[in-house]
Amino acid sequence: MKRFVLGIVVICWITIVFAAGNGSKVTGILSGKTNKAPVEFATIALYEATTKKLVTGAMTDSTGCFHLEDVPTGRYYLVGSYVGYGETQSEMFIVGNGN
Secondary structure, three states: OHHHHHOOEEEEEEEEEOOOOOOEEEEEEEEEOOOOOEOOOOEEEEEEOOOOOEEEEEEOOOOOEEEEEEEOOEEEEEEEEEOOOEEEEOOOEEEOOOO
16 A cells, blocks of 8 residues: 555646746646546645756645746756655756747
8 A cells, every 4th residue: 555655646747838927837737646636735846957956836736736937947857745655756847948
């Protein structure tokens, strides 16, 4: 059971949406690895890929969705976590410059 629980938190999909203004918007859904159910009220942290510094963070809503506003151009990765379940990390992605 514990092995199942540790594997449940996975970033299923990340969508990067660009917004007019100072930065871009990063949105996505955190869902379970096995059952693909949305993970409610989990923590999402955005890290700069080169320096590994925390940039910003958010919490998922009741549908597993998260939104990060005004993200500057750069290379990033996300870390999703939920109390008692461990962490999972996304692949590196680029924000800005038409990507």
